[in-house]
Amino acid sequence: MKLVLASNNAGKLAELQQLFAELAVTLVPQSALGVSEAEEPFRTFVENALTKARHASAATGLPAIADDAGLCVDAFGGLPGVDTAYYATQFGYAKGDANNVKALLEQLDGVANRRAALVSTLVALRSHDDPEPLIAVGRVVGEIAPAPIGDNGFGFDPVMYLPSFGKTFAQLTPEVKNANSHRGRAAQAMLVLMRERWF
Numbered sequence: 441m442k443l444v445l446a447s448n449n450a451g452k453l454a455e456l457q458q459l460f461a462e463l464a465v466t467l468v469p470q471s472a473l474g475v476s477e478a479e480e481p482f483r484t485f486v487e488n489a490l491t492k493a494r495h496a497s498a499a500t501g502l503p504a505i506a507d508d509a510g511l512c513v514d515a516f517g518g519l520p521g522v523d524t525a526y527y528a529t530q531f532g533y534a535k536g537d538a539n540n541v542k543a544l545l546e547q548l549d550g551v552a553n554r555r556a557a558l559v560s561t562l563v564a565l566r567s568h569d570d571p572e573p574l575i576a577v578g579r580v581v582g583e584i585a586p587a588p589i590g591d592n593g594f595g596f597d598p599v600m601y602l603p604s605f606g607k608t609f610a611q612l613t614p615e616v617k618n619a620n621s622h623r624g625r626a627a628q629a630m631l632v633l634m635r636e637r638w639f
Contacts (some may be wrong), residue, residue, distance in 0.1 A: 441638075442466045444473060446489075446496035446506035451594035452623070454599060455524035459627035467505070468579055475499040478546055480522065482539065485510065485515035490573060505630075509560040510624060511596050513584070515553045519615075521602070524595075537595055541588055542597065554584040558600055558609075561623040562630045566638070574633040578625030593617060 443460075445453055445467045449515070457467050470476075473541035478495035480488040483509040492506035510524030520527040538552075548554060557579050564574040580602070586599035590610025598608035609617055618624040 442502060443470060443502075444475070444496040444500050444502045444504040446475075446478065446504050446542070447490035450550060452507055452509075455614075455618060455621075455623055456505075456627060459624060460631070463503045463631055463639075465634075468502075470496045470499070480508070482493065483522060485559060485577075486563065486575060489561045489575075490563045493563045493565045493573065494568045497565050497570075501567075503564065503566050504568075505562060505564040507560055507562050507623065507626070511600075512557045513544075513548075514555040515551050528538065531598065541596060541599055544596070545587070546582065548584055549636055550570075553580065554585050556600070557581045558596065560626040562623075562626045563629060564630060564634065574634060574637065576629035578622040578627070578629065580620065580625065588637050593629050601605040605630040 442475035443465055445456060448469055448471045453467065453469050460467060470475055475496050480491060482488045489506045489508035493504045497504035510521050512518045512521055513630045529535055530545040531543045533543055560578045562576045580603045581599050585599045585601040585608055589608045590598050592612065592614065594611045600609045605612065609621060
């Protein structure tokens with residue numbers, strides 16, 4: 441089965457391709473099919489993921505899957521949330537992972553509560569007007585490390601410290617990360633839903 445991935449994020453594509461391999465699902469990034477990025481006007485992960493999946497499916501006529509993910513920091517009332525990708529721009533930096541990490545560490549300087557969650561919401565549709573989208577959420581709680589540690593992963597992986605491992609996500613192997621990450625958990629839940637309802 442071919443699914444359009446409603447994202448041009450290379451990191452997400454690599455992770456999801458690995459996670460969905462067992463289902464014999466081929467993920468094709470929307471850019472390979474000439475599909476532009478969708479607008480993401482909403483304040484929740486699920487609404488934005490649904491919008492992205494509908495956009496990709498409508499443009500290609502294929503089933504689609506979208507991931508909307510972000511960092512939710514307790515000390516910031518759950519923000520940056522859906523604005524995670526653009527977090528650094530709020531503080532005068534250019535968009536990008538390294539600047540996001542830099543801005544986050546600056547904003548948390550002197551803050552005792554460093555608890556945060558990485559959240560991934562996956563939405564899959566058989567068609568753009570599918571009345572019953574599949575929705576799976578994965579969430580991992582950890583702490584923001586005082587400085588980046590590790591070279592694997594992307595986004596906030598170098599500062600997302602997991603007490604259960606004694607490491608950041610960026611210090612874990614891709615296999616261990618995928619088995620325990622927010623996106624990995626969402627993908628496992630999505631695989632269950634797809635087997636139940638689509639296959």
